[in-house]
Amino acid sequence: MTTKTPVDAPSEPRDAAPVATRADAASAIPKPTKTAKRRRSIPLRVRSGMWLSYLILVGLALVYIYPFIVSVSASFKTDAEATQNPLAIVPETITFAAYERLFGDVPFGLWAGNTILISVIVTLGRVFFDSLAGYALSRLKFRGRTIVFVGFIAVLSVPGVVLLIPRFLILQQLGLYDTYAGMIIPLLSTAAGVFIMKQFFDSIPDSVEEAARIDGAGSFRTFWTIVLPMARPALVTLFILSFQGSWNELGHFIVSRQSPELNTLTTGVASLVSGQLGQGNQFPLQLAAAVLMTIPVAILFFVFQRRIMNTTAGAEKG
Amino acid sequence: MSASAQGPRRGGGIRRGEARAGWLFVTPAVGLVVVFLVIPIVLAFWVSFSDWNGFQSPLNPRVNFVGLENYAAITVDPGLDQQNFGTSVRNNLWYVVFVVPLQTIIALLLAVQVNRAVLRGRGFFRTAFYFPSVTSTVAIVIVFQFLFTASGAVNAVLAFFGISGPNWLNDPNGIFHNIAAGVGITSPPPALEAAGPLGVTWWDWLAGPSVAMSSLIVLAIFTTSGTFMLLFLAALQSIGAEIDEAALMDGSGPIRKFFSITLPMLRPTLFTVLTLGLIGSWQVFDQIYVLGGATAGGTISTPAFLAYNTSFDELKWGQGAAIAFILFVFIILLTLLQRWILKEREPGRRRRISREPDAAAGSVGADPADRALPSGAGTHEGSRS
Incomplete structure (x- = not known):
């Protein structure tokens, strides 16, 4: 697990939460200068631990959700496309044939x-x-x-x-x-x-x-x-x-x-x-x-x- | 209340008629249990000692008592029936060996990550991980069949990394046999050629789960880890922040903190999750039924499915019932063991932080938690885990 973070993120919940919001809204890249200015007490390690945690969660969430998304999408594909191109989220040709059948x-x-x-x-x-x-x-x-x-x-x-x-x-x-x-x-x-x-x-x-x-x-x-x-x-x-x-x-x-x-x-x-x-x-x-x-x-x-x-x-x- | 007007007229104690009402209230529920659970089990118990072939009533006079014949056919008499049973036990055993630890570890990992105090969107992640647990096994199996087909999504991802994936759900090769083949061992060493328990050779016992079964192991983890995550989350939330802070003061890192503080405090829940998983994993039926037990050379058949198949398809009702009873006794023993251990440890668990829940939950049930599991409040909970 988070081997490189000696200090665990949850240890400072109140301090760290706003950081999460901010960075969340901004982009997937943490902004060290800004946060460092606001909260000197949050060491880099905590933040990197937090991002690692997010990364793990987002990865896992993808694994859990993607099968459902692909399935919904494939139900609108033609038989041939569903077989040949199972990973694509947007069907090349959207068909309701399966539902009609x-x-x-x-x-x-x-x-x-x-x-x-x-x-x-x-x-x-x-x-x-x-x-x-x-x-x-x-x-x-x-x-x-x-x-x-x-x-x-x-x-x-x-x-x-x-x-x-x-x-x-x-x-x-x-x-x-x-x-x-x-x-x-x-x-x-x-x-x-x-x-x-x-x-x-x-x-x-x-x-x-x-x-x-x-x-x-x-x-x-x-x-x-x-x-x-x-x-x-x-x-x-x-x-x-x-x-x-x-x-x-x-x-x-x-x-x-x-x-x-x-x-x-x-x-x-x-x-x-x-x-x-x-x-x-x-x-x-x-x-x-x-x-x-x-x-x-x-x-x-x-x-x-x-x-x-x-x-x-x-x-x-x- | 308008009832107040009648009050004085009725007279008698305020608990008057309570006994009658009590029985009246429980009668429907008790009746249903007796008629559709107790009596059927007794009936099936008789069938497991009979030569009933499915025609007319199992109670008609032409049905004979055959003693332990049905039980012997699947356990000690050499033959195809014994081999089928042995194979199904082997399949399920490997399934349990992989599913129970993996689903527990993944559920714990999910819970610890989701529980982080800094985390935004906790609700989203919790929902994402739990959603597979509430959907029907039939739907999940269809999704998995689509993902794991030879030209499916999983193999497409593997191909991206230069790996050519197997034809997952139809591949009967044991994964340990595959590993052995990888180092050049393709036939059993003489020591393992001998027949082991239940008419299955030691070589086959050690085959590991087949590739097809491995896909079902992934399916089981996918559908149950969310439920168990919720159990861990509840326990984690009761640990509280002070402990975390204390650990931080002492200067312990997250890994150390996890193993020396969090994990020991989660022990009761861990035990509950492990035993619920153990009990559930021996009941896997739905997904095997949907896929058909004969696929992948019978390497995904389990005792629960074999009992069904032997009775309903091969019409060997006695034998099917015998398999079901062996499974029944085995699962009841596991459940009793769980309740007994939880009861044993209860008096000693008077620590301030851990609430009393787990012992209570365990002693009543395996089930309420189980009922909340994927397949829900029906009669087959756990059958998917």
Whole structure:
């Protein structure tokens, strides 16, 4: 790492920050004379460390972003150009052929419709059932509560991939295989969601509900009108996780259906990759599909990015 | 509240009806877990001891109990099934060996860089690194297939440096075999020709990840490092500036400071990240499914994929279920080990600076953090890592 900088940049945050702004605005080249005049205390080494740090970050950010940029661009290229000139950002000839094919030759609209339908129902279901159960486990005293909670904790550690065969077996037994019900119902609640909600309800004081209770409101009424509105932050978190999770879900939809009409975006687009369409000259089509299926999650991500990123951090905090 | 009007009429204690409501509230969630998780697992457990071939119900009377036959076929009986299983374990083992340390180091590097106090545009960088973690594996695989195709972007960049890149995703050669070939060793030395565990020769065990698998290793790092970066960032922010300043007063340079101060303080998080990575990397499925497990001579197949493939494509349901159960037990053991270690160290961790989070996070879960991982709150989290 920054071997040549004996003094680390963050050590003088307040002093160094304006320098960053200034140089940032000016150009990529630091201006030693100017900064030296303003802040004699910042040695050259600190500044060079800072620039090295920027350089590393910009390089890394390029590695992380460039694949997406090239993909979007290639989806507007002709098949031949996408293959011959994969690195170019601006297509020589911009064509919407891939997108047209996606809605012509390929039932992309149907897949998208299925995914939207399933994701909306699953998200609403998870938010409702998980907060209901989380509330009960946090607030209501009933016999067996501890056992139920321990059960949920145990379920948390069951790895998703080993459920593929079991899920198929039960859906077949119940006659739900290859139906919307079979694709939706098993996803309607997750132990993790229950856990997140329970943790949240544990953190808010129960004085408010006590008042409602003394007023004689029933448990569900208290939950629905008093507690749930207070749980907005946790609900939003759960909403984001559920929507993103069900939108991107692949495994369950592989084992719960087989009819082409029930394809979701994930299974449908996956079939484009492994499918008979032939590889190599299909990149614009596949990439167009990938781009379109990413847009909703990307929008959600950019709208709620602060919350999403704090969520993961929050998970760490238990 | 209008409810107040009914209050006196109802009477009884204020906790009246609570037990009933409690059960009522948890019933949907508990029911779903029982019907779509507990019972299915029991059912699959039975199938793993049966000769069910996929027709009719696995509970119909013509299905026979075959004891440990399915387990034996993949572990001890010499044959193709054993070899396939052995190969998939080999593939996944190398995958884990490379993915877990690399994603941890890169996540840490990203976090340390992004955390710099002087940094402007921190939000931008954080977003850039985290974005791959929220996109669907299917989309990412398509992007990677495009980048790593023989005439793709990666090889174009390599060509710029005068290197002719391989046909990444279709190249079954192990990277250690390639290195050996580079120094003139193309066939196994006699000592390694013997069959090793699970019907795979020692020479093949030592092949390393195939070139195709290496591309998937890059993919895994690409998609998970952002998530783990966030875990490290949270921990770094709790370390606080005083410590930094103290280190500076003592005159320690950044490298020294990193290794003797930052890293030790990050140890709980480091442990969490390593174990989450370890647990997740044994569940890799989605990308193998999308690419098709048969590509690159079966060198990207993993036990998770093999379990699926054996059941759904080859219709050897018992064997597929047996593979899934071996994987299940293995992952549960890893999880229990993680929780146990975190619990062990908790009482000793009463230092002022490090908050208590990690122990709590670990003991409940592996998962909440995991759920926030790329594949999200679905049933397959971790399957991409």
